[in-house]
Amino acid sequence: MFGLGRPKSVAEHEAEDDVARVYHEIRQVLRVSGVNLVFRKLAPFRSFPAIWDAMRPSAETRGFEDAADRIRADSARAAGRLGRVGARGRTRLGESQAYQVEKALDLYHYINPKLLVLTSTLRLALGGEESSRPGAESSVELIERGVPSRMYPMEMVPEEPDDARLRDLFGDIVETLNIPSVNSDYRTLALWPDYLAHVWEGLKPLATSDEHRLASDALIETSRSLARALPLGVSLSRERIEELGDDAGDVVEMIGTFERILAPLILNVSLIGLDWRQPDQLAGSPYPAASRSGPGGRRGGPA
């Protein structure tokens, strides 16, 4: 057994060979400007490229995008019932800083629901569950690839920053939320330390409430239901992971842990986002995906 502290993660600038190839595909297929912690932590596994290759066909379908859109909308509505963080009003942000905070929140509000659906899908596949509807593969709509042009870069401060106040803040976040390491989201908001401090001050009581836990659990249940209904299956098994030299239990444990972490994180980003947008606005995708045009726009349909 291992905790998420082991094996170490692979940062984007450290990626080489097949991991670099997979990281590029993740950015292109998931339409995201950076590689999230879940992938950085999975990357040291020998089976990581195979896990991604199994997941990729489903991740580029309209069905997958729609599932993530549903999670995002549910999260925005649930957050609206939980309360307000109120950090924006308490922080003195300049015009450009405020603009960039909002764009950073959009980034995570977009990608985290996709990661939740992805982890649920992998968890089902590795649990031996069939995750696609029979016959649905005959003609599946694909979405466009590539990072949305206006998406904020996934910039973040180091996990162990020089700033003592930030280190304390990260420590409190990790301990309070019972997570193995501080998520990219908080590390990005730490680019504006006063803002993150106010965010955490307002978020902490909300994120530790029973209502928050119930809403998170509901997101996980929805994600699993949506994963079961995705049009394309994921061809991956514990045996395949063992063949590639990894302990399948370790991989399953890590994916399960991230599924557990992502649901409350999605809610938290929605809660933070409510300082900037109304719940109805927040329910929509910040980066709606167009259909892939041209002869490759559908899988299984006419070439």
Added chain:
Amino acid sequence: MSWREYQARQKVAELGDRFVSYVDEGQGEAVVLIHGIPTWGYLWADLVPVLAEAHRVLVPDLIGFGYSDRSDRFGRSIARQAELLDAWLEHLGVERAAIVGHDIGGGVALRLATLFPRRVERLCVMNSVCYDSWPIELMLQFGHPGANRLMSASTAAKTLGAALRQGFASSPDDVVLDGLLSPYSTEVGKLSLIRDASALDTNLTTEITALLPGIEVPALILWGEEDAWQLLVYGERLARDIPGAKLVPIAKARHFVMVDQPEEVARQLARFLGP
């Protein structure tokens, strides 16, 4: 002023899919201060309040630099920077401005003066790239395709910090140096700066050499005499090629002339810009 205080003063303008962060202070005739590489608008922090007493001072972070857009998918050449500054001035409703540029910001200023002359009321360049004076070896190394994997952001910041010290005749304190490099201290910032460095292109100044004699606005060339990166001989050549240009060599100053001799630079600029 700390870099965080300066950052909090920045406004933002969307130009298509890109955004530019900038400081906009004071009232009067517009003056645009353009930084070089590897710095950002903070380079001008001490000069802004001085000039803002009589002018509207506009200080953009070039695209891909500072706290302007630093995502991955756009051009960063000085040609593109000049086009974007033209669009940015249009966005702000500024028809003409005095353009002041340092380092590659000087290259941008020269392109504005030659290719967008309707925008330029006056021209000042300081220790500017021009002709075939650039890129310098430090930036060529930094823009190497393998640089992203060869060094972490913290290593890159330390390396740059040590190298930048050679650009000062004075001994700038750590607050200034850390501030100048603050946007590049993260992995995203480092990668953006690598892309900026790899976009440095001598051809974009050599191709306007023949246009320099056509510059018709008043021109001032301020040059730290001891600059080993952009040699004074280039300033002298600019003074010969731009009609009526005045060259003012600044003693006891290297590349970062506005930090080495802030009072002299402010005095020269204030005199050049007028009341």
